[in-house]
Amino acid sequence: MIKDISVMIAGKAGDGVLFTGNVLAKILKRQGWEIVTYRDFPSNIRGEATNYTIRASLKKIHGRADSIDVLMAFDCDAIFHHIDSIAHGGIVLCEGSEVSRMTPADRSARTFHAFPMRTLAKEKFGNEIYKNMILLGGLCHILDLDLSVISQVIKETFLERKGPDIVRRNIEAIHLGCEKAKKIVEAHERHLLKRKQDVNRLLISGNEAIGIGALVAGCRFFAAYPICPATEIWQWLIHHFPQNNGLVVQTEDELAAINMALGASYAGARAMTSTSGPGASLMMEGFGLAGMTEVPLVVVHVQRVGPSTGLPTKSEQADLLQWIYGSHGDFPRIVLSPGTIQESLEFTIKAFNLAEKYQCPVILLTEQDYGQNYRTVEKFNLGKIEIDRGKLLTKKELLGLKDYKRFAFTRDGISPRALPSMKNGIHMIEGNEHNEWGYRDETSRNRTKMMEKRMRKLKTARKDLIRPRIWGDKGADIGVIGCGSTLGPIREAIEKLKDSGIEAKFLQIRTLWPFLDKEVRDFISTCKQVFVVDNNYEGQLAQLIYSQVRPKIELESILNYSGHTFRPKDIANPIQKAQ
DSSP states (O other): OBSEEEEEEEEETTSOHHHHHHHHHHHHHHTTOEEEEEEEOOSSSSSSEEEEEEEEESSOOOSOOSSEEEEEESSTHHHHHHGGGEEEEEEEEESSSGGGGOOHHHHTTOEEEEOOHHHHHHHHHSOGGGHHHHHHHHHHHHHTOOHHHHHHHHHHHHHHHHOHHHHHHHHHHHHHHHHHHHHHSOGGGOOOBOOOOOOSEEEEEHHHHHHHHHHHTTEEEEEEOOOTTTHHHHHHHHHHSGGGTOEEEEOSSHHHHHHHHHHHHHTTOEEEEEEOHHHHHHTHHHHHHHHHHTOOEEEEEEEOBOSTTOBTTSOOOTTHHHHHHOSSSOOOOEEEOOOSHHHHHHHHHHHHHHHHHHTSEEEEEEEHHHHHSEEEEEOOOOSOOOOOOOSBOOHHHHHTOSSOOTTOOOTTSOOOBOOTTOTTOOOOOOSSOBOTTSOBOOOHHHHHHHHHHHHHHHHHHGGGSOOOEEEEOTTOSEEEEEEGGGHHHHHHHHHHHHHTTOOEEEEEEOEEETTOHHHHHHHHHTOSEEEEEESSSSOHHHHHHHHHHOOSSOEEEEEOOSSSOOOHHHHHHHHHHTO
16 A cells, blocks of 8 residues: 655646645545645746646655656646656656657656546536546546545535536546546556545645634734735635634735734734735835834745745745845844744744734744645644733733833833823834934934843843754754755655664754754754755855854755755755765
């Protein structure tokens, strides 16, 4: 029986590749498998190559596999494009007869079949739109999928929107595809999947998890401009905020988005915005305003490939230093980097608590990979959510004050905060340097004291930051450091290395700023060789480590800036070669 399998559906944008992949992911999840999806799609609407890989495993997985076991191609161009990724023993079904053009080397240990999805759809239903369900039917035979599960997913997908006749036709198309595959796919070519119980699990994206985290954390105002790959956050929120006294605002641009979120936060609401790519650049002025005014703010940045418009639907980690050093002037900020769907939810809740406790902007830095793609996770435990609003003064506390200083100099750098309209809490707040009451004060003495007050927050906050996590053999001499979506491929790479007799350990950095230098320094000190995995060209995480730790050994970078995420072999192979 198969324990781990990757199925790719490939064609052109407009073929329904992403829709078909989502349906297959739901089916495999309901058969009890752990699921990771990987969508590779262009930024245009129709015509360019697109593919969707669904990886299913009996064990927990966090990323895509090294190779493809089954390729279902709507056109034969997809075969030529992905031939190097097809595993030996893999099977390929393609719409046309061009499979005969495959060279002997390409055919080696792989099986190719002509599978006329479009032709069958036109002949049976008079419309090639049913090719997608015929394809799923073919997979039903190859993978031994449960037809009753498929039928239920189809009903849920189409019944309310399209009606029973469309449901019936789609189910007929699935059966047609299954019968056709039975005639052309031999028994030994099938990849039979074991069926397990699907209990207490969700199939969810990182963006959706962030939306849930914001809701349960008490966020009730969200302003954003649509931008890929962050838009799904507020697409989720717009369905759930109104019934929970929340408001979602689509703004005219990112400048308005961050400033509206700041205004809502100043008024007392827990507020958030999200962005990516050039939208983050537009937010930098408002980002600085949050730092100067000490207004709590949560910004979710789902990274994509730049610069400029770049590759807006691809994944990268090239905006790491932007949020650590971005905007102008020095001011406290906290940057968190979740590596899983579960952490996306947990870190969102943490971000709101940190923002209000330390009265500064908190950045949740994620990536397109797990922002838009789906993973199976255990159902979230939302019964023990802690809300920490920091030094937020009550009406009673304000009435006991003779002189309220919004920006009072304090030992921990955090000044008591009052909301507008509260008696005895009147104060001024502006973007200029100011004194304890908030009024403009440009004297050197005040500037020095106010700057030092604000920056003391970073030292105070260190006790509340999310610590790094170590995976693998803690006694190993080889260390790997990474953050964000590199977690999955690094963990699997360590397993591959262990199988070849090489022990390694992995330090997952989860708070990027303030940088937890002691933990990173301690980890490096136990290693003879350290590799830093960066999904960008310049090795931004390695640069950050060098600037904050000054390690005694040279760090070796493993880089990827192709627009695709790492595979386990992309990390394991360089480490093996270095031994």
